[in-house]
Amino acid sequence: MPRRILIIVGHPDSNPKRLCRALAEAYADGARSAGHEVRLIDIATLDFPILRTMAEFADRPLPITLEDAAQALKDAEHLVFVFPLWLGTMPALLKAFLEQVMRPGVAFAYPEAGKSGFAKTLLKGRSARVVVTMGMPASFYRFWYLGHGIAGLRRNILNFVGISPVRETLFGMVEGASEVKRRKWISAMHALGKKAG
Secondary structure, X not given: OOOEEEEEEOOOOOOOOOHHHHHHHHHHHHHHHXXXXXXXXXXXXXXXXXXXXXXHHHHOOOOHHHHHHHHHHHHOOEEEEEEEOEOOEOOHHHHHHHHHHOOEOOOEEOOOOOOOOOOEEOOOOOEEEEEEEOOOOHHHHHHOOOOHHHXXXXXXXXXXXXXXXXXXXXXXXXXXXXXXXXXXXXXXXXXXXXXXX
């Protein structure tokens, strides 16, 4: 059954030759070839402010430049995040983007005034895949560092707003990888796109 897929390229460098972009495009091509509806957002091309206070997060309107992204997030049935590992986690620009679009009213809702309890998730029923490139071996990141940066994204952001399951694809030792290896990774992403997984 066709799905609505949102791919978010989280590499802050807009260089079109970045591996993250090739991986995202391969996933998109595979998904489209299987009849899925695909929307791709490249955060390096967006201009938006970072949030600096809780009041801004809770009460300031979403920047106009991110209104389409927030709507795409609500419309999607499956989300794909593609980014490089920087200092053990996502780049700051991707985190700033998520802080903007995962707002009250978009991704979750606070309890009504005067009532206690947990926030209501507004993105329940969606699944996600997190695709991360890194300089170290992927197994080293997963077993030595326990994948803490990705685990934080999964638990503290995606699961918090109702997105589950969240699957992971890690590509390690990307610096200096051979063209054969890169083609293998791109082929794997194309196959994942076809399955919308």
